[in-house]
Every structure is written in structure tokens, then in C-alpha cells.
Amino acid sequence: GAVVSQHPSWVICKSGTSVKIECRSLDFQATTMFWYRQFPKQSLMLMATSNEGSKATYEQGVEKDKFLINHASLTLSTLTVTSAHPEDSSFYICSARGQGTNYGYTFGSGTRLTVV
Amino acid sequence: KQEVTQIPAALSVPEGENLVLNCSFTDSAIYNLQWFRQDPGKGLTSLLLIQSSQREQTSGRLNASLDKSSGRSTLYIAASQPGDSATYLCAVRQSPAGSARQLTFGSGTQLTVLP
Numbered sequence: 001g002a003v004v005s006q007h008p009s010w011v012i013c014k015s016g017t018s019v020k021i022e023c024r025s026l027d028f029q030a031t032t033m034f035w036y037r038q039f040p041k042q043s044l045m046l047m048a049t050s051n052e053g054s055k056a057t058y059e060q061g062v063e064k065d066k067f068l069i070n071h072a073s074l075t076l077s078t079l080t081v082t083s084a085h086p087e088d089s090s091f092y093i094c095s096a097r098g099q100g101t102n103y104g105y106t107f108g109s110g111t112r113l114t115v116v
Numbered sequence: 117k118q119e120v121t122q123i124p125a126a127l128s129v130p131e132g133e134n135l136v137l138n139c140s141f142t143d144s145a146i147y148n149l150q151w152f153r154q155d156p157g158k159g160l161t162s163l164l165l166i167q168s169s170q171r172e173q174t175s176g177r178l179n180a181s182l183d184k185s186s187g188r189s190t191l192y193i194a195a196s197q198p199g200d201s202a203t204y205l206c207a208v209r210q211s212p213a214g215s216a217r218q219l220t221f222g223s224g225t226q227l228t229v230l231p
Binding site for chain 2: 095106108112
């Protein structure tokens with residue numbers, strides 16, 4: 001089955017620093033990956049759609065200069081939180097769709113970001 | 117804009133009980149609907165995927181139904197076990213036309229199965 005690997009699983013960083021989160025599709029090619037954010041006891045909110053070889057599409061209210069997305073290959077997408085602040089502390093999850101029309105979406109294991 | 121609602125928000129049942137989780141969506145023009153399980157601090161595990169043309173899907177003790185015209189889906193869990201304790205999320209994907217390929221999630225039902 002389709003597997004998406006996400007790293008790191010958790011990270012603690014100081015305010016003002018940048019953090020990079022990686023999402024890899026291990027056994028399939030993903031031309032599109034999705035980045036979600038989840039606050040405690042809330043559901044997932046789509047942040048942006050990452051397209052291989054082109055610019056990401058951001059949802060309304062998401063700062064593209066703060067949340068940099070790079071999708072340089074068919075198996076890797078990265079989300080960089082720049083100049084992180086405590087309010088950026090959250091759970092970030094990526095997802096991709098497996099090949100074939102009957103495949104649902106596969107999710108990474110998530111990254112818990114804490115900004116201190 | 118699609119909105120997905122899950123009821124109840126939380127549910128606590130004794131072990132062995134059969135239970136039903138509900139999901140409703142406002143726009144019936146969906147491509148498919150997917151049920152996920154999320155353990156605390158973890159990512160999402162796909163449980164069942166129902167295409168818009170299907171009425172139900174089954175996997176082990178889980179059965180998911182879809183009534184697209186009424187905008188509803190249910191997840192039935194038979195003979196619940198403490199290991200089933202988790203948050204269950206439903207998500208819909210709109211028809212594939214255009215760029216609407218992302219999922220819209222409900223807020224989830226937090227299930228606790230008591231031993």
C-alpha cells in the first residue's frame with residue numbers, strides 16, 4: 001500500500017528560528033501533496049497544496065512567506081516554518097494520494113512543533 | 117463551500133457494545149468519502165474509502181455506509197474493544213473537476229471504549 005513518511009515526528013525550536021518538515025512518498029510518486037495543520041482537539045485544516053515542479057497553492061489566510069513549500073521531486077515535499085513564533089506551535093501533517101482512482105489519501109505520521 | 121459535521125463529538129461506551137458514528141456533509145457532489153482513525157499525537161490511518169457510486173464498504177468489524185443524496189455517512193463498529201479508542205474523522209473529496217482535490221474534514225468523534 002501507499003506509505004508516506006514524515007520527519008521529524010516532533011521538534012522544539014526557539015522563537016525566530018526556522019524549521020523544515022519533510023514528507024516522502026515511499027512506494028509511489030506523488031505529483032501533489034497536501035499540508036494540514038491541526039490544533040489540539042480540532043480537526044485538520046488545509047494549509048496548502050504542493051505541486052511537483054511548480055508553486056504551491058495556499059489556502060486563504062495562510063502566509064506563503066512564512067510557510068515555505070518546496071516540491072522538487074515526485075517523492076519529496078518540504079514545509080519550512082520560517083521565523084517561528086509560539087503561535088506556530090501545532091501539529092503539522094502531510095498527505096498524498098496513492099496511484100489509481102480507487103486510492104484514498106495516505107497521511108504522514110505528523111510533526112509536533114513546539115516553539116519556545 | 118463544503119462543510120462536514122460529525123456527531124457526537126465524544127462517545128464513551130463499555131467494551132463489546134456496537135456503536136455508530138455519524139458524518140454529514142452539505143454539498144452532495146462528492147467524489148468519495150473516507151473514514152480515518154487518529155490516535156493521540158499521531159497521524160491519520162485510513163479505515164475505509166467509499167466512492168460516490170458505492171453504498172457501503174466493510175473491513176473486519178467496521179462498516180461504513182454512504183447516502184450521498186442526503187449528505188450522510190455512518191461508521192458502524194461492531195463488538196467494540198478498548199483498542200478502538202481513538203478519534204475518528206470523516207473527510208470528503210469533491211468531484212475531481214478543477215483543483216478541488218483536497219479533503220474537507222469533520223471535527224471528529226473521540227471514542228473511548230471502557231474495559
